[in-house]
Amino acid sequence: MDGPIMEPGAPKTLDSERDTLHILPPSMVPLETAALKRARLIKNVRLKSVVEMFSDQSAGSGQMEIGDLGPTFGWPDAATHPDLAMLRRLAGLSSYDVYSLRILLRENDIPIDNMTQLRLSPETTRELTHTMTAFTRPLIHEIYGESDLAIDDFADVIRLFRDPDVRQARRKLEVMARKLDLSLAHVPKFLEDYGDIFLSLGYFQSCLDRTEPTVSQFLESMGDIRSNWQLMNDPSLMRTCAVIETTVNELMAAITGRFESFERSTETL
Numbered sequence: 094m095d096g097p098i099m100e101p102g103a104p105k106t107l108d109s110e111r112d113t114l115h116i117l118p119p120s121m122v123p124l125e126t127a128a129l130k131r132a133r134l135i136k137n138v139r140l141k142s143v144v145e146m147f148s149d150q151s152a153g154s155g156q157m158e159i160g161d162l163g164p165t166f167g168w169p170d171a172a173t174h175p176d177l178a179m180l181r182r183l184a185g186l187s188s189y190d191v192y193s194l195r196i197l198l199r200e201n202d203i204p205i206d207n208m209t210q211l212r213l214s215p216e217t218t219r220e221l222t223h224t225m226t227a228f229t230r231p232l233i234h235e236i237y238g239e240s241d242l243a244i245d246d247f248a249d250v251i252r253l254f255r256d257p258d259v260r261q262a263r264r265k266l267e268v269m270a271r272k273l274d275l276s277l278a279h280v281p282k283f284l285e286d287y288g289d290i291f292l293s294l295g296y297f298q299s300c301l302d303r304t305e306p307t308v309s310q311f312l313e314s315m316g317d318i319r320s321n322w323q324l325m326n327d328p329s330l331m332r333t334c335a336v337i338e339t340t341v342n343e344l345m346a347a348i349t350g351r352f353e354s355f356e357r358s359t360e361t362l
Contacts, residue, residue, distance in 0.1 A: 112217045114300060117189040121211060122198070124176045126166055134183055142184035159184055192293035196286055213296070221299050298352055308345060312338060 110116045115136040124130060135145045135156075143156040157165065159180050168174040182201065186193055191211050198211075213221070270277045315338050318324055319331060 111191060111212075112214050114188045114190050114297075117183060117194070121194070122179060122183065124179060126176050128166065129162075129176060134180065134189070136189070142186075144180070188293075188297075190293055190296055192289040192296065195289050199282065199286065221296060294352070301348060301352070305345070308341060312341060 110118050110133065111121065117134040129144070132144050132146045134142060137143050137145075137154075137156060143158060144162065145154055145156050147155040159177070162168070162177060162180070163172075163174065168177070182197060183189075183194075186197060191213060195211055212218070266280050267277055269275075270280050273280075273283065275283060315334050319334055324330055
């Protein structure tokens with residue numbers, strides 16, 4: 094994202110950043126180093142996790158390796174500094190969507206109940222309600238059965254996971270606990286993790302849907318290159334175009350196939 098990084102708390106910047114898969118403002122997670130709260134963790138063009146200290150159209154992107162933070166910030170024992178440990182765990186994530194972050198923080202016993210930033214922006218939430226509900230409905234149906242559940246927006250989906258008040262819900266949760274070999278007390282955490290996985294997949298699906306028109310346009314441009322009378326006589330360029338087109342098509346087909354396979358598998362829940 095071009096433009097200078099604004100202070101944490103600037104709503105417009107936070108909305109644009111927290112709705113992406115590759116940007117994580119450190120202000121969204123508990124860090125002790127104040128300077129890091131004005132930076133952000135990103136997946137750069139090489140898909141490597143780095144700390145971006147600044148980003149500007151004229152100055153470019155100022156990126157630091159996570160391992161270089163200790164000397165830069167004067168941490169006396171960088172190996173044991175909690176911020177370094179946190180950033181290394183975050184760097185291991187394949188995606189910085191808010192759902193993957195919530196799962197990671199719960200796994201490390203970091204409370205997230207009051208971290209209101211660990212959610213999509215209200216505008217994006219409204220746009221994705223239909224997609225996400227399609228992914229979460231199988232789980233809801235498994236717990237609540239054929240009840241007439243009013244799911245009008247994304248908040249209703251979350252409330253179903255956290256405040257089960259439908260008749261027979263407790264009995265169904267007890268059955269689920271036995272099937273999973275869990276105590277009833279551990280079922281809420283399982284549902285939160287499972288729910289976030291479903292919601293994450295729904296979000297990934299929506300990102301794919303938004304990307305497909307751009308990919309299609311790109312592939313059309315490859316056709317224009319191959320049909321250009323000057324360029325078509327360059328064998329090396331033609332081979333490169335063929336490899337790129339095949340790679341992109343195979344990748345899109347594989348991703349789409351995975352989503353379709355997952356949707357079919359939810360029918361057996």
